[in-house]
Amino acid sequence: MLITGASSGIGEALAVELARLGARVGLFARRADRLKRLAARIEHDGGSALVLPGDVAIRQDVHRAVEQMVAHWRTVDVLIANAGRGMHGAAETDAEAVRHVYSVNFLGAVNALEAVLPWMRRQGRGHVAAISSGTALLPRLAASPTYASSKMAMGRYFEGLGRELRAEGIFVTVVYPGFVRTEMTSGHKWMPFALEPDEAAFLIRRGIERGRRRVIFPRRTLWLGRIAQLAPLKVQLAGRRRYSGTPRKSP
Numbered sequence: 001m002l003i004t005g006a007s008s009g010i011g012e013a014l015a016v017e018l019a020r021l022g023a024r025v026g027l028f029a030r031r032a033d034r035l036k037r038l039a040a041r042i043e044h045d046g047g048s049a050l051v052l053p054g055d056v057a058i059r060q061d062v063h064r065a066v067e068q069m070v071a072h073w074r075t076v077d078v079l080i081a082n083a084g085r086g087m088h089g090a091a092e093t094d095a096e097a098v099r100h101v102y103s104v105n106f107l108g109a110v111n112a113l114e115a116v117l118p119w120m121r122r123q124g125r126g127h128v129a130a131i132s133s134g135t136a137l138l139p140r141l142a143a144s145p146t147y148a149s150s151k152m153a154m155g156r157y158f159e160g161l162g163r164e165l166r167a168e169g170i171f172v173t174v175v176y177p178g179f180v181r182t183e184m185t186s187g188h189k190w191m192p193f194a195l196e197p198d199e200a201a202f203l204i205r206r207g208i209e210r211g212r213r214r215v216i217f218p219r220r221t222l223w224l225g226r227i228a229q230l231a232p233l234k235v236q237l238a239g240r241r242r243y244s245g246t247p248r249k250s251p
């Protein structure tokens with residue numbers, strides 16, 4: 001199983017949760033030191049993990065990681081495309097910054113899919129879970145346009161592709177989380193119904209096991225978002241400023 005963005009937050013919690021249940025986890029992210037510590041923890045608890053440092057925006061990095069996994073375990077049957085980054089403020093209209101968010105959040109997931117797909121096709125089975133965001137389901141909400149649109153693209157792409165890949169025995173789940181307390185949201189002041197990473201990991205794992213096409217949690221955050229979409233734009237923008245607080249420096 002390949003997990004991108006495994007060095008912190010939801011990805012790290014998923015690696016722990018899935019390794020505990022016997023999955024062999026390939027841990028992919030840029031911070032190798034964090035991945036090494038996580039792999040040591042998993043192995044100490046009796047699991048099996050492989051440290052795969054790399055940048056998801058670089059196609060060759062992801063391909064190399066998958067080759068390493070296959071050399072080690074002969075197969076890759078599950079992909080969790082989780083690596084992602086946020087976006088704040090003035091950078092929203094900086095084309096280079098927007099391109100980078102897309103190259104991680106959307107194209108990074110496509111890079112990972114491209115790398116695992118030949119192996120899944122060869123086996124005639126596989127499962128891909130794409131971690132989008134609840135904001136992708138709320139098109140009229142004043143969220144970060146760059147982040148929200150990258151996650152909408154991800155949702156449409158993986159949901160669409162899921163219908164085609166099904167015929168080849170490859171199942172796709174798209175996950176739309178609400179707020180989760182992680183490094184990405186550490187600067188945010190107001191996060192209604194926020195979950196801890198291990199709670200999110202449990203819900204994602206359960207959704208994958210149940211073969212859900214869509215996993216949305218917590219549902220009440222989505223309902224709150226739907227109501228917030230009805231508020232005047234002025235009020236929404238004031239809420240967005242309150243939500244964002246002091247933005248964390250982007251990686």
Ligand SMILES: NC(=O)c1ccc[n+]([C@@H]2O[C@H](COP(=O)([O-])OP(=O)(O)OC[C@H]3O[C@@H](n4cnc5c(N)ncnc54)[C@H](OP(=O)(O)O)[C@@H]3O)[C@@H](O)[C@H]2O)c1
Binds near residue numbers: 031034180182
């Ligand atoms: N937290 C929330 O409220 C929330 C809500 C909805 C959706 N999500 C989504 O959940 C996913 C995980 O986010 P999180 O909340 O767990 O945040 P996080 O703790 O900041 O984790 C982000 C992960 O992505 C990795 N990453 C970032 N850029 C990368 C790159 N270029 N190449 C490889 N890995 C990269 C980071 O590792 P390195 O820095 O080591 O590379 C890290 O492991 C993201 O896709 C996010 O959009 C989060």
